[in-house]
Amino acid sequence: MHWLEAEQRVLDPELVEKLDPHRLTMRVNDASRLRCIALAGEIGTTVSCGVYAQRPQCCRDLVASWEFGQRSRQCDLARIRHGLAPLTPADWPAAAN
Template identity: 45%
Template sequence: MNVCLSCGACCAAFRVTFDASELESEGGLVPDGVADRETSTLYRMRGTDYTRPRCVALVGEIGKAVHCGLYRERPNPCREFAPLAEVGQFSDGCNRARARHGLPPLDF
């Protein structure tokens, strides 16, 4: 089973910033309604810069059962972060995110 579906920590730990060209209104996939403007060229997933970060697109309970509600439309940083974890090759980033939620480290 994909460990990410029982984790989700990275979606509630790091700021997710992406290029404005990824917005739906700019011809990309990410719905404009879930993004906040950072600069003239950068946007971020709403919620990921909060004091207790959690992406608005994350569905479920971290560490139990989660999924990305915008999986097909998610921005590039999300596409780049998780694939290794999905095949069992975890990163330091995973374990840092998991630690923020009191979850044990994954084996490399």
């Protein structure tokens, strides 16, 4: 995200790090698995974003696979990275009806 976005969203500076002269990225607390420092809970059971209201636009833009009827390659790859199967339309009961 651009540094100005972080300021406008009032993101805690402790949660981000410099990516290049203009961009920041969320810090990770597990570099081997790229787990965002703001992610609370246990992956594979229940997780939530600890800064949901202030989350950057890139997070807002990433939708879960099939939540709105389309596959999300980024979602699938993130789940696979964490040892989870990609979501399917059946994971969204309302959409399956």
